[in-house]
Amino acid sequence: xxxxxxxxxxxxxxxxxxxxxxxxxxxxxxxxxxxxxxxxxxxxxxxxxxxxxxxxxxxxxxxxxxxxxxxxxxxxxxxxxxxxxxxxxxxxxxxxxxxxxxxxxxxxxxxxxxxxxxxxxxxxxxxxxxxxxxxxxxxxxxxxxxxxxxxxxxxxxxxxxxxxxxxxxxxxxxxxxxxxxxxxxxxxxxxxxxxxxxxxxxxxxxxxxxxxxxxxxxxxxxxxxxxxxxxxxxxxxxxxxxxxxxxxxxxxxxxxxxxxxxxxxxxxxxxxxxxxxxxxxxxxxxxxxxxxxxxxxxxxxxxxxxxxxxxxxxxxxxxxxxxxxxxxxxxxxxxxxxxxxxxxxxxxxxxxxxxx
Amino acid sequence: xxxxxxxxxxxxxxxxxxxxxxxxxxxxxxxxxxxxxxxxxxxxxxxxxxxxxxxxxxxxxxxxxxxxxxxxxxxxxxxxxxxxxxxxxxxxxxxxxxxxxxxxxxxxxxxxxxxxxxxxxxxxxxxxxxxxxxxxxxxxxxxxxxxxxxxxxxxxxxxxxxxxxxxxxxxxxxxxxxxxxxxxxxxxxxxxxxxxxxxxxxxxxxxxxxxxxxxxxxxxxxxxxxxxxxxxxxxxxxxxxxxxxxxxxxxxxxxxxxxxxxxxxxxxxxxxxxxxxxxxxxxxxxxxxxxxxxxxxxxxxxxxxxxxxxxxxxxxxxxxxxxxxxxxxxxxxxxxxxxxxxxxxxxxxxxxxxxx
Numbered sequence: 001x002x003x004x005x006x007x008x009x010x011x012x013x014x015x016x017x018x019x020x021x022x023x024x025x026x027x028x029x030x031x032x033x034x035x036x037x038x039x040x041x042x043x044x045x046x047x048x049x050x051x052x053x054x055x056x057x058x059x060x061x062x063x064x065x066x067x068x069x070x071x072x073x074x075x076x077x078x079x080x081x082x083x084x085x086x087x088x089x090x091x092x093x094x095x096x097x098x099x100x101x102x103x104x105x106x107x108x109x110x111x112x113x114x115x116x117x118x119x120x121x122x123x124x125x126x127x128x129x130x131x132x133x134x135x136x137x138x139x140x141x142x143x144x145x146x147x148x149x150x151x152x153x154x155x156x157x158x159x160x161x162x163x164x165x166x167x168x169x170x171x172x173x174x175x176x177x178x179x180x181x182x183x184x185x186x187x188x189x190x191x192x193x194x195x196x197x198x199x200x201x202x203x204x205x206x207x208x209x210x211x212x213x214x215x216x217x218x219x220x221x222x223x224x225x226x227x228x229x230x231x232x233x234x235x236x237x238x239x240x241x242x243x244x245x246x247x248x249x250x251x252x253x254x255x256x257x258x259x260x261x262x263x264x265x266x267x268x269x270x271x272x273x274x275x276x277x278x279x280x281x282x283x284x285x286x287x288x289x290x291x292x293x294x295x296x297x298x299x300x301x302x303x304x305x306x307x308x309x310x311x312x313x314x315x316x317x318x319x320x321x322x323x324x325x326x327x328x329x330x331x332x333x334x335x336x337x338x339x340x341x342x343x344x345x346x347x348x349x350x351x352x353x354x355x356x
Numbered sequence: 357x358x359x360x361x362x363x364x365x366x367x368x369x370x371x372x373x374x375x376x377x378x379x380x381x382x383x384x385x386x387x388x389x390x391x392x393x394x395x396x397x398x399x400x401x402x403x404x405x406x407x408x409x410x411x412x413x414x415x416x417x418x419x420x421x422x423x424x425x426x427x428x429x430x431x432x433x434x435x436x437x438x439x440x441x442x443x444x445x446x447x448x449x450x451x452x453x454x455x456x457x458x459x460x461x462x463x464x465x466x467x468x469x470x471x472x473x474x475x476x477x478x479x480x481x482x483x484x485x486x487x488x489x490x491x492x493x494x495x496x497x498x499x500x501x502x503x504x505x506x507x508x509x510x511x512x513x514x515x516x517x518x519x520x521x522x523x524x525x526x527x528x529x530x531x532x533x534x535x536x537x538x539x540x541x542x543x544x545x546x547x548x549x550x551x552x553x554x555x556x557x558x559x560x561x562x563x564x565x566x567x568x569x570x571x572x573x574x575x576x577x578x579x580x581x582x583x584x585x586x587x588x589x590x591x592x593x594x595x596x597x598x599x600x601x602x603x604x605x606x607x608x609x610x611x612x613x614x615x616x617x618x619x620x621x622x623x624x625x626x627x628x629x630x631x632x633x634x635x636x637x638x639x640x641x642x643x644x645x646x647x648x649x650x651x652x653x654x655x656x657x658x659x660x661x662x663x664x665x666x667x668x669x670x671x672x673x674x675x676x677x678x679x680x681x682x683x684x685x686x687x688x689x690x691x692x693x694x695x696x697x698x699x700x701x702x703x704x705x706x707x708x709x710x711x712x
Contacts, residue, residue: 085518089445150518157525159533160516162441162506169513176532177515 001051002207003043004111004121009035011213016107017308018212018230018323019205021297023256023279024104024130025063026071026312033075034108041115046206047096048123049198057092057191058122059083061110062100064134064151064174065184067279067312068249068256070105078152078186080113085150085158086188094191098122100137102205103130103280104310109186121206128202128328129297132255132279134174135167136340138330139192142200146170149189153181167339175254183254202328208234216306226306227321236325237356239284239291240273241265241303244318249311255279256311260300262320273322275300277311282345284322293342295327296354324354357407358563359399360467360477365391367569372463373664374568374586374679375561377653379612379635380460380486381419382427382668389431390464397471402562403452404479405554413448413547414478415439417466418456420490420507420530421540423635423668424605424612426461434508434542436469441506441514442544450547454478456493458561459486459636460666465542477562484558484684485653488611488635490530491523492696494686495548498556502526505545509537523695531610539610558684564590572662582662583677592681593712595640595647596629597621597659600674605667611635612667616656618676629678631656633667638701640678649698651683652710680710 004012009031017027038044052058061079063070087093094117097110102125110121126137140146146167151174152158159177164170178185192200215233219226227238246261257278264271273291275284281298284291292298300309303319330336332353338344341351360368365387373383394400408414417435419426443449450473453466458481466477482493496502502523507530508514515533520526534541548556571589575582583594602617613634620627629647631640637654640647648654656665659675686692688709694700697707 089516089518155525156519156521157529158518158520159529160445160518162445162514162516163512164514165512169511172536173513173515173533176536177529180528180532 002046004038004046005043006035006038008210009108011217012107012206012210013213014216014307015209015212016102016104017310018299018301019209019297020103020130020280020308020310021299022277022281022311023067023132024101024106025067026310027104027308029071029074030105030108034111037112037115044111044114045120046123047120049201049203052096052122052194052197054194056095056194058096058098058197059086059094059191060098060100060126060139060189061113061186062106063109063186064178066251066254066256067104067310068251069183071312073182073184075184075186076154077112077116078154079109079188080116081152081158082150082186082188083113083117085152085160086148086190089148089150089160090190092191094119096120096122098197098201099125101125101127101130102209103127106130107206107209122197123206124197124201124203125205126201128205130280131340134171138202139200140167141330141335141339144192144196144200146189149187151177151185151187153185157181179254202330219306227301230306230323234325235356236323237354239322239324240286241268241321242273244314244316244320247314247316249314260314278345279311283342283347290349292324292354293347293349293351294345295331295336295340297325297327299323299325326354326356358402360394360402361399362391362394364566365464367573368463368562368565369569370572370663371565371568372458372460373666374655374657375565375653376459376486376664376666377655378633378637378667379423379488380457380462381423382666383460383664385427385430386461386464390467393468393471400467400470401476402479403476405557405559408452408478408550408553410550412451412550414452414454414553415442415450415547416454416456416482416495416545417469417542418462419465419542420534422607422610422612423460423666424607425539427668429538429540431540431542432510433468433472434510435465435544436472437508437514438506438542438544439469439473441508441516442504442546445504445506445516446546448547450475452476452478454553454557455481457481457483457486458565459483462486463562463565478553479562480553480557480559481561482557484561486636487696490527494558495556496523497691497695500548500552500556502545505543507533507541507543509541513537535610558686575662583657586662586679590681591712592679593710595678595680596642597624597677598629600670600672600676603670603672605670616670621675634701635667639698639703646705648680648710649703649705649707650701651687651692651696653681653683655679655681682710682712
């Protein structure tokens with residue numbers, strides 16, 4: 001067990017920004033919101049999955065929407081409202097919260113309702129990264145029901161997705177609701193048991209995000225290379241480095257979708273990488289050839305500081321480096337790939353695991 | 357109290373088709389569905405609002421979607437699923453059902469879950485006609501909460517709109533959900549009390565629909581004028597008669613929207629009527645001048661047989677007569693007009709009551 005204090009938030013924001021592969025919501029804004037909650041309600045305890053009591057009721061909370069909208073229409077305490085809505089619906093009180101995805105602001109989203117409710121969070125999440133769609137969680141891949149789930153907005157509207165024939169239908173209905181709510185909302189899923197969390201969650205990812213952020217900051221202090229510090233903390237590979245020369249980004253159907261084009265610099269001079277994204281980076285092509293796809297992580301960081309460049313902040317002229325990290329093993333099974341492999345996003349290519 | 361038997365369904369379909377002002381769902385298909393339910397489960401009792409026991413729990417059920425889609429994707433027992441979903445959510449068992457709107461197939465929609473559940477329906481509805489949007493019910497105008505409400509589709513998905521800041525937000529969220537469900541779904545609203553039904557419903561409208569249909573059929577037997585029979589049963593006025601010369605109808609944003617243009621025949625020769633509709637007929641202009649608007653009823657019937665011509669069946673060349681009927685009094689108060697007057701549909705004109 002450890003405690004999330006205000007001091008942990010800046011490193012978590014950096015680490016979660018990297019692991020978010022572009023999405024998960026703006027980590028800086030998430031950090032500010034979590035800071036306000038901790039300042040008001042006190043630090044939040046973090047339990048590893050092994051530390052959960054057997055009778056734990058663990059509610060997954062998260063933000064849903066387009067990150068491009070999330071930086072203009074900043075979330076408030078919708079995740080607390082969604083938590084109360086699902087508790088009210090199920091008649092069960094949450095004893096701990098868990099992040100839906102460790103990427104971006106969703107890494108710290110549970111801190112806000114946890115601080116308000118005075119309950120711990122779990123050092124784990126449902127993706128080990130970020131993914132754009134609700135059903136793309138290891139929880140649901142491995143048999144946790146995705147419904148009932150509650151969605152709340154900042155105005156006071158709340159909806160329960162009560163029952164769906166597939167997890168993809170939950171996404172479809174939740175997305176349509178979110179779009180009406182202004183493309184930014186929060187949700188909470190009916191409680192999981194301790195056994196379900198241990199079996200289906202990606203463990204220790206909040207610690208990983210914090211450690212990644214600490215490594216980057218340490219490199220800043222030392223004057224050492226932050227990119228090396230990242231790769232030493234989380235095994236991965238540099239895929240490309242260069243300058244953003246084109247960005248096609250639309251907020252459409254509830255997502256930020258598009259492509260970013262990077263012309264190589266230094267050892268990549270004369271080469272070009274194009275990355276497709278749907279909130280998160282999905283597929284990276286170098287000179288037309290696929291070099292990395294979901295569920296592996298395609299992460300953009302500033303070439304100088306190693307800090308994450310998320311989808312909503314991507315812009316022409318940025319010097320960025322693309323890092324690739326292998327997906328958590330729960331994603332590379334046939335069931336995992338069926339939910340979040342390249343074909344789940346409409347690509348014809350098979351998943352070829354990133355070699356590190 | 358009376359009982360709806362199979363023999364009542366054909367007259368109800370005619371009467372409800374007229375009162376539906378173009379919408380409410382195809383009455384013929386509604387009739388077939390209700391017939392199947394009554395054949396399988398037996399006749400359904402109809403209680404007038406005065407006959408409701410004081411502890412009644414009355415659930416409003418209805419179809420939602422575009423009538424153009426409803427004739428291709430025919431409803432099954434979604435309203436029964438929605439009823440069970442709202443009962444499950446509220447923990448209260450319905451003791452009677454009430455129609456959301458007497459127009460079109462929605463007049464008989466409650467018969468299906470009522471027959472299945474073995475409970476009566478109420479001889480009343482929430483509109484005294486049909487309106488395109490969920491919040492446009494006298495129940496909600498006069499203080500009955502519009503939430504929680506359940507929406508179910510034919511596939512097995514169900515959603516609860518739990519809480520909204522206004523009834524219009526319930527419409528917005530329900531419509532987005534319905535569109536995802538394939539533009540055809542059914543809903544059920546949390547139970548009303550007997551007092552609420554007596555105070556806020558339009559009474560005796562199922563009887564009115566049946567009597568209108570009987571009058572039309574009687575005229576067919578007698579060889580008398582069915583239009584006169586309609587106006588003798590329900591006081592109103594002939595507004596126009598002619599041939600449909602243009603129809604602009606799109607299924608968009610979950611509705612069938614557009615205009616129908618009618619060139620006059622007989623005493624209307626040389627004149628033209630244009631009617632705007634959003635599922636239901638909203639405003640009728642004769643040679644550019646407004647002659648009837650919501651909430652008054654603008655009803656299209658076949659000029660020869662007096663049978664209703666609903667929005668999804670309207671087509672070029674039909675000989676139709678437009679009848680106008682004054683709106684129920686609950687709609688012509690300031691509160692009623694704020695919800696369903698011309699300005700609620702974006703028209704600048706004030707409501708000018710139809711003179712009969």
